[in-house]
Amino acid sequence: MIPDLTVKGGLIVGPEGRHRADLAVADGRVVAVGDLPADGKVIEASGLLVLPGMVDTHVHLMDPGPTEREDFPTGTRAAAARGVTTIIEHTHTHPVRSPGDLAEKRSHLEGRSNVDFGLAAHLWPEDIPGMTALWEAGVSFFKMFTCTTHGVPGLDAASVDAALKKLAEFGGRALVHCEDESLTATAEKTLKGQGRMDPALLTEWRSREAELVAIATVSVLAATSGASVTLAHVSNPVAVEIVSMARRQGADVAAEACPQYFALGEEEVVEHGPLRKFTPPARIRSDEERDRMWAALRGGAYSHIATDHAPSTLEQKSKGDIWSAPFGLPGLDTTLPYFLDAALAGKMELEDVVRLYSATPAQRYGLSPTKGALQIGSDADFVLIDPEGRWEVRDEDILSKAGWSPYSGRVFQGSIEATYLRGQAIAANGRASDQRTGRFLAGLGSRD
Ligand SMILES: [Zn+2]
Secondary structure: OOOOOOEEEEEEEEEOEEEEEEEEOOOOEHHEEEEEOOEEEEEEOOOEEEOOOEEEEEOOOOOOOOOOOOOOOHHHHHHHHHOOEEEEEEEOOOOOOOOOHHHHHHHHOOOOOOOOOEEEEEEEEEHHHHHHHHHHHHHEEEEEOOOOOOOOOOHHHHHHHHHHHHHHHHEEEOEEEOOOOHHHHHHHHHHHHHHOOOHHHHHHHHHHHHHHHHHHHHHHHHHHHHOOEOOOOOOOOOHHHHHHHHHHHOEEEEEOOEEEEHHHHHHHHHHHHHHHHOOOOOEOHHHHHHHHHHHHHHHOOOOOOOOEEEEOOHHHHHHHOOOOOOOOOOOOOOHHHHHHHHHHHHOOOOHHHHHHHHHHHHHHHHOOOOOOOOOOOOEEEEEEEEEEEEEOHHHHOOOOOOOOOOOOOOEEEEEEEEEOEEEEEEEEOEEEEOOOOOOOOOOOOOOO
């Protein structure tokens, strides 16, 4: 097959290593890797890194839903500009709970995405009997909460047990938000009773203990049921240790890492209030704790990276008080730049970035090797990076509707020069080309 496109002379980075090679693309797929003739359109990539496109499996784009916070065009523009070519999306206020909901959301999103996307379901306790049908309709995973959050009812231990047993029957996937309901509810009552309105209440309301208790419970039930479970946004080294322990007992549990638990400390929650309101909150209190987080990330205790992109504008964040301010941070604009910078500064390897933010999440949700890899037959989703470049984060350059970032003012080493989706350029120099060619990717259980 004659290639449409050849990427010449770049340094291709995979999860296991890097090598200088050319990449040939035809019909949107990788058709050859090696020392190749300059066929078709030639992209000169000497001096650049070539990474497979990032696969972000925890994203909220509010579309349909509260699109005044974000929508698919703005959110996926941010993704494309910063190297993310595949997302798995779910929106709490407009949940997918049935095959009909999924069909409706798919048709609403036709022509609204700049990157390829899967869609996840939310699980209400009473919907457990319908899980098989939803899985076969093509959802990527089931989102579950152990505490009532963002309007989604929490599942108690018995309901988590029932849901995971059901999930194990058909080999499904789950993403579980872990905070213990009785501990957060009691803390909320106490803090409100004391009339507390200061930002520090966030760390007491959404305490470490509440997260640890729920992580331990869900890990045990994952082990006994045999279900495949990702624990969302694991925020601290002790929690990671509990997940590792469950894995040593044979549980198929994965700890998800988000940049905010590495980049932001507990003192920032106190200092910035609503602009650092997300849950679980940033926990890190010392360099020693931060070092343990990086060691867990490098050493495989964390399975993969995701943003938990859940943006609000500065105005939306600042309205009302600390109790009523919306949870969440924008993340799609900054997550690859943040971890690239970390890799180029020696905190991790570039291979770790590819493993954690591309290869492993693609594998976990059944998208590999079409996504998360640059081997023959893979989709030609790739990112060109200049390791000598630098990017200063500024609010005015944030493409998410949020229009701000907790990292504004920071300078990241490495600049994302261009992003390609199935062989087509979808972004260059921090700008998305807005062709909205993103396609729906059905989940592992799809009968389509
Ligand atoms: Zn989330």
